[in-house]
Amino acid sequence: MMATADRTGRPVRGSWRMTALPAMIAATVVLCLSSVAVGTRTIGLADLLAGMQGATDSIGQAAVAARVPRTLLAALAGSALGLSGAIMQGVTRNPLADPGILGINNGAALAVVIGIAWFQIGTASTYIWLAILGAGLTAVFVYAIGSVGRGGATPLKLALAGAATSVAFSSLTLAIVLPRNDIAGGVRSWQIGGVGGATWDRIELVLPVLLIGAAIAMMSARKLNLLALGDDLAAGLGEKVAFARGMASLGAIMLCGAATAICGPIGFVGLVVPHLCRLLFGVDHRWLLPCSALAGAALLILSDVIGRLIARPSELDVGIVTAFVGAPFFIWIVRRQRVRDL
C-alpha cells in the first residue's frame, strides 16, 4: 500500500505530481463554480457573475448569494476533514483511521449538545471550543481503548472501539436532546452533517481555528514522515515521538472538531481522501497533507452538489452522500488488507 513509484530509481513521482496537482486544482475550481451554479435552480452565466459581485436583484442572484458561503464552507470543512484524516492515518499508522469512523465527530457533537442543554451555552464561538474539547477527549479515549492489549492499536480494534463509541455517543446525544423541545428540532443536525446552513458569520468564526489547526498540521508533516518509519527508528533519528504524536493529533483534533461544530458529524471524507492522495502523490506527508486538504475540499463540494442534484427539488445532507461514497471505499480498503494486519 505504501509503495512509491520511484522504487525503480526513476523520478517518476515528481512528474506525476506536476500533472496531478494542477489537474486537481482545476477540478476543485470547476467544482466550486458548479456548486454555485447548480442546484434546485440552475443559474445562467449572467446571473452567476452578477451574483458573485453581490447583486441580489433576481432569484438567481439571490441563490448565488446563498450558495457562495455554502460552497466556501464545504471547501473549508472538506479540507479540514481530509487533512485531519491524513494526520490520523499517519499518527496511528492505521489505514482505517478517520474522524468519523473513530467516533471523534460524534464526540464533538455530543460535547456541543451537552453544552447547549446543561450549561446554557448559546453562542456559536463557544460551540467550536466545546466541539474541539469533545473531539480531543474522544480521540484520546478511543485510542486508549483501541490500543489496550496485544498488538496495540490494530485497525480492527481501533475501528470497533470507534464504532461502538459512536453508537454510544449518538444514543447519549439523543437522550439529552429528546426531552428538550427547544433544541429537539435540531436533533437531525447533530446526527447527520450538512453544509446547508452556511452563513458568512459562521465561516468567520471557524476560519481562525481552522487556519491554526492547518498550520500545526503542516508543521508536523516532517515528523509524520519520521513516525512512518516506526517509533524506534524515529526516536533513533532524534525525533521526540510522543511530542510529535501529540502535536500532530492536536492539529487533527482542532480541524475535525471545528468542522463538526459548524457542519455536524460528516464521515468518511478523512478516510477516502488520504488514500486517494497517497496513490497520486506518494507517502511523503509534506505533499500528502496539502493535497489531502485540497482533495477533501473537492470531495465535499462534489458530494454537496450530488446531494442537491439527486434529491431535487429538496436536497440530501452532505453527510449522507459522503457515507454512500465512503463506505464502499472503506470496504475496499478492508478487503485489500491481509487478515494478519487487521
Next chain:
Amino acid sequence: MTETVTTLSALIRGRRSRATRWRGIVTGLLAVLLAGIALTLMLGQSFTPPDVVARVLMGEQVPGAAFAVGQLRLPRAVVSVLAGLSFGLGGVAFQIMLRNPLASPDIIGVSAGSSAAAIFGIVFLSLDGASLFGLSIASGLAVALLIYGLSFKGGVAGSRLILVGIGISAMINSFIAYSLARAPSWDLQEAMRWLSGSVNGARLEQAGPMILSLIVFGGLVLTRSRALEALRMGEDMAAALGVSVGATRLSVMIGAVGMIAVATATTGPIAFVAFLSGPIAARIVGPNGSLLMPAALIGAGLVLLGDYAGQFLLPGRYPVGVVTGALGAPFLIYLIIRANRTGSAL
C-alpha cells in the same frame, strides 16, 4: 481399570453438577423475569393490587384497572419481553458465531438493515403487517449475506467480516437518516422508534408475529446450540469435532437475522440489547453451558426494565432504546477494554 472408572465418574459428576447449575441459573433468570413482568403490570402511574391484575388478565372488566392494565401495561410488557427475547437470542448467536462480543448485529449493521427496510416500507411503500415483516426479514438477510459475501476472500475471517459490517452499517444508517428526512412529517416520536427503538404504543396484536418468529427462527438457532458451543472454541476446533462450520453459520445467521428483523420491524432497533445480553449472560453462566437461553432471558429483562425506567424512574419520559443506549454505553466500554486485553471471545 478402576482409575478410568473414577476419572469417568468424576467427569460425569462434573457434567451433572454443571448441568444442574445451568438449570438453576436459567430458572433463576426466568423467575426474575416473571417477577419483573408482574411488577410492571402492577406499578405504573398508579398501583394496581395483584388480585385486580389477575382478574384483568382473566378477562374480567374491572372498572378503573381494565384499561391501565389490559390496554396499556400488558401489551407493553408482552411486546418488551418478546422483543427482548429476540434481540438477546439473535445477538448472542452472532457473538458466539463470530467469536467476538463486539460482533453483535447492532454494531455490524444487520439490525440497521432490517430497520432501514422497515422505514423504507412505511415511508415510501406504506406497507404494514406481513409484507412489512417480510421486507424487513428479507433485507436483514440480504445485508447479512452481503456482509458475508464482501468479506469472503478465500474464506471468511471474523475480523474482516466485522469491519465490512461497520462500513455497511454506516451506509445503512445514512440511508435511514435520508428516509426519515423524506418522511411526510418529521414526527419525532416515530423517528425515535427507528433511530433507537421504542415500545410506545405497543399493541397485543404485535405479539403474534414475534411469537411465531421466536418459534421458527429461535428454534432454528436453538437446534444449533451444540454446534455453536463447539464454535466458541474456534473454527478449526469445531471442524475437528465434526461440526460443519459453513452449514452452522448459515442456519444460525438465518435464524438470528429472522428474529432480529421481526423484532426490529415491531419496536425498532432497541439499542445495545442484542449487544449486551450475551456478555452479561457469559458473566453469569461462566464457561459451563449454553449461553443462548440465559442471554434471551436477560435480553427480555433488559428491555422490560429499560422501558420501565424510561417511563417512571428517570426524570422525563424516554423511549426504551434511549435508556438502554445511554446506560449500556459504560458497560460497552468496559467490555471493549476487557475484550481487547484478553483478546478473547465472550
